[in-house]
Structure formats: structure tokens, C-alpha cells
Amino acid sequence: MSDLVRCRISPDADDLFMFRAIALGLVDTEGMRFELDTADTHSLNGIADGTASSGSDGPELCAISFAWYPHLRDHWQLLPNGASVGRGYGPVLVTPEPGSLDALTGARIGVPGTTTTAYNVLRLALDFEAVVIPITPPEAIFEALEDGRIDAALLIHEGRLTYADRGLHARLELGEWWAAQTEGLPLPLGANVVRRSLGPSRVSAINRVVRASIAHGLTHREEAIAWLLDRGGMLQTAAEVDAYLGLYANADTLELGADGRRAAEALYARTHAAGLLPACGDVDWASYELHT
Numbered sequence: 001m002s003d004l005v006r007c008r009i010s011p012d013a014d015d016l017f018m019f020r021a022i023a024l025g026l027v028d029t030e031g032m033r034f035e036l037d038t039a040d041t042h043s044l045n046g047i048a049d050g051t052a053s054s055g056s057d058g059p060e061l062c063a064i065s066f067a068w069y070p071h072l073r074d075h076w077q078l079l080p081n082g083a084s085v086g087r088g089y090g091p092v093l094v095t096p097e098p099g100s101l102d103a104l105t106g107a108r109i110g111v112p113g114t115t116t117t118a119y120n121v122l123r124l125a126l127d128f129e130a131v132v133i134p135i136t137p138p139e140a141i142f143e144a145l146e147d148g149r150i151d152a153a154l155l156i157h158e159g160r161l162t163y164a165d166r167g168l169h170a171r172l173e174l175g176e177w178w179a180a181q182t183e184g185l186p187l188p189l190g191a192n193v194v195r196r197s198l199g200p201s202r203v204s205a206i207n208r209v210v211r212a213s214i215a216h217g218l219t220h221r222e223e224a225i226a227w228l229l230d231r232g233g234m235l236q237t238a239a240e241v242d243a244y245l246g247l248y249a250n251a252d253t254l255e256l257g258a259d260g261r262r263a264a265e266a267l268y269a270r271t272h273a274a275g276l277l278p279a280c281g282d283v284d285w286a287s288y289e290l291h292t
Contacts, residue, residue: 004033005206006059008047010190011038011136012157013228013241014248015063018082020224021216022209030205040135041065041156041190042113048072048193049115060195061206066188066264067117067271070280076193077203077286078264081211083256084190084248085263090175091118091156091189093126094168096145101172104128110141110150117189118156120271121174124181128152138234142166156189158234161244181270185263186252194286207288214254221245261285 007022009015015038021027022034039047041063048062049071062076069078093101093109104126110133111119119130131150133141141153145168152171155163163170178187192210194203217224225241235241252260261283268280 003031004035005061006035006037007061008037008039008044008059009063009192010041010044010157011233013233013235013244014084014157014190014253016228016231017217017224017245017249018210018214018253020227021213021220027209027212027216029209032205032209034209040112042115042132042134045113045115048076060198061192061210063190063192065115065117066191066267067120067277068115069191069193069264069283070268070272070278072193073280073284075196077196077284079192079194079207079210080256080261080285081207081214081254082192083188083253083260085186085188085252085256085260086175086178086247087186087252088175088179089173089247090160090178090187091122091154092160092163092170092174093122093152093154093172094145094163095152095171096168098169099171101126104152104171107151108149110144110153112141112154112156116156117187117267118154118174120276121178121187121267122154122172123276124270124274125172125174125177158244161240162234182263182266185266186260188260188264188267189248191264200287203286204288207286208290211254211288211290214249217249218251218254 044063045068048064107128108131109128111130112135133144144150145153175187225238271277272279
């Protein structure tokens with residue numbers, strides 16, 4: 001078996017934070033060579049889906065939207081490390097003017113892709129017309145809102161921290177809505193999956209390395225923030241990056257706990273019951289053992 005592990009992740013600050021120590025050679029990779037490449041969230045879901053359906057020579061590890069996992073389950077396992085969840089927060093639905101959520105029924109809403117968790121959870125909350133606006137470049141969805149192509153924008157990733165600076169108003173905080181619907185469960189947003197065909201031993205090793213990279217970032221947070229700022233992006237200050245990482249690269253990312261796993265099960269049950277996604281069955285989490 002090749003020692004190459006091809007990873008496809010998003011270019012967002014939380015994913016880069018998770019894999020920084022791997023990219024810079026700061027953790028033991030257990031003899032494996034990790035190759036990193038980036039794509040937007042919707043494209044990553046398609047990469048994982050295409051690899052699964054065609055058996056093509058795709059990545060061994062791929063970042064995905066939690067909501068898309070039912071389409072991938074037969075060929076991929078979920079990692080318990082590297083997840084992004086929202087505890088009372090998450091994607092935000094914004095408009096140029098304040099108002100009620102009900103007033104947006106039937107509205108044209110810009111979404112980052114129809115495979116994303118944000119899109120599918122919003123469909124549970126509201127009946128609307130989706131207009132796909134790719135997340136990159138990040139200005140695209142704001143421009144679509146300004147020129148009237150869409151009535152509202154569903155913001156994920158860094159955009160949820162910057163919309164108020166543009167004079168926009170939140171109509172719905174999806175994480176709050178989800179928590180109210182599920183007796184306080186976090187909203188599962190992003191996850192990493194690994195190919196089943198790698199076998200338990202290789203999957204366990206990949207799991208350990210990813211976990212070690214996340215742990216390194218959490219321990220060397222200031223260094224990681226400086227590295228992210230040097231790369232550029234929507235977030236321009238250390239305080240902004242720190243706030244974003246506090247949301248999506250934290251203890252839940254290092255190890256998704258019991259309530260996070262229950263939240264994933266709730267997501268799959270509710271979206272399937274609403275006819276939005278196929279049945280997932282039992283959620284299959286990869287297992288690993290830490291070296292002592």
C-alpha cells in the first residue's frame with residue numbers, strides 16, 4: 001500500500017489550522033506522506049461523491065459537509081477528529097434590512113451549494129428558492145445581495161463574522177434554531193472522511209496523525225494564528241482569526257463527544273424524514289488507538 005495520503009480540505013481558516021502541523025512537518029506522520037490540496041465545501045462534497053460512485057483515483061481523506069455523509073457512507077468513514085460544530089451558533093441568514101424569517105418564505109436565497117449542511121438545515125426551517133453562489137471568491141455572495149440577484153444570503157465560514165460590518169441584518173442563526181429544535185444539541189457542520197478501502201490499521205494511523213496536528217494547533221495557537229494571517233483571507237486581524245477558531249477549531253474538533261455524535265444522528269434522521277436526504281443508517285465512526 002502506498003504511503004501517500006492525499007487530503008482535500010477547504011481553504012478556510014479552521015481546516016488550515018487543523019492541518020497546519022502536518023503541512024509544516026511539525027508532527028509525526030507515522031511514515032505516511034500527506035499531500036494537501038484545497039477546494040470549496042460544495043466542491044469537496046462532489047469530490048468525495050465522485051470518488052465513491054466511480055471508484056476513481058481520488059483522495060484518501062476529504063473534508064465534507066456532515067449533511068452529505070448519507071450519500072458517501074458505503075465508501076467512506078467519518079473521523080471523530082476534525083469536525084466543526086456550532087454550539088448555539090452556525091451559518092447565518094442575512095438581509096440588507098431587518099425583518100422576520102416568515103417574510104422570506106419563497107425568497108431567492110443565496111446558498112454556498114446544495115450539498116452543504118447549511119443549505120439542508122435551512123430547508124428544514126424555511127421554504128425558499130435556492131440560488132447557488134460559490135463560496136469563493138468570498139465577495140461573490142455579498143455582491144449578489146447588493147445587486148439584487150438574491151433577497152437574502154446564507155453565510156458560512158468567515159462570512160458569518162463580517163456581515164454586520166457591511167450593514168447586514170441577521171434573520172436566522174441556524175445554530176440557535178437547531179438547538180431549539182433538538183433540546184440543545186450542537187449543529188454538526190463539517191467533518192473529515194477517510195476511505196474504507198484503506199483498512200482499519202491505516203485509517204487508525206491517519207486518525208492519530210490528524211488528531212496530533214489539531215492538538216499541535218491548539219497548543220501553539222498564537223503561532224498558528226500568525227501563520228493564517230500571513231496567508232491572507234477575509235479575516236484581517238489576530239482577534240478575528242482567534243474568534244473564528246474559537247467557533248470551529250476547538251475541543252470538539254480535537255475529539256467529537258457524545259452529544260456531537262448524537263447531533264449527527266439527529267441531522268440524518270430529520271433530513272431523511274423531511275425527504276431531503278437518503279437514509280444514513282447507523283453512523284459509522286472510524287476508531288483509533290493513541291500510542292502511549
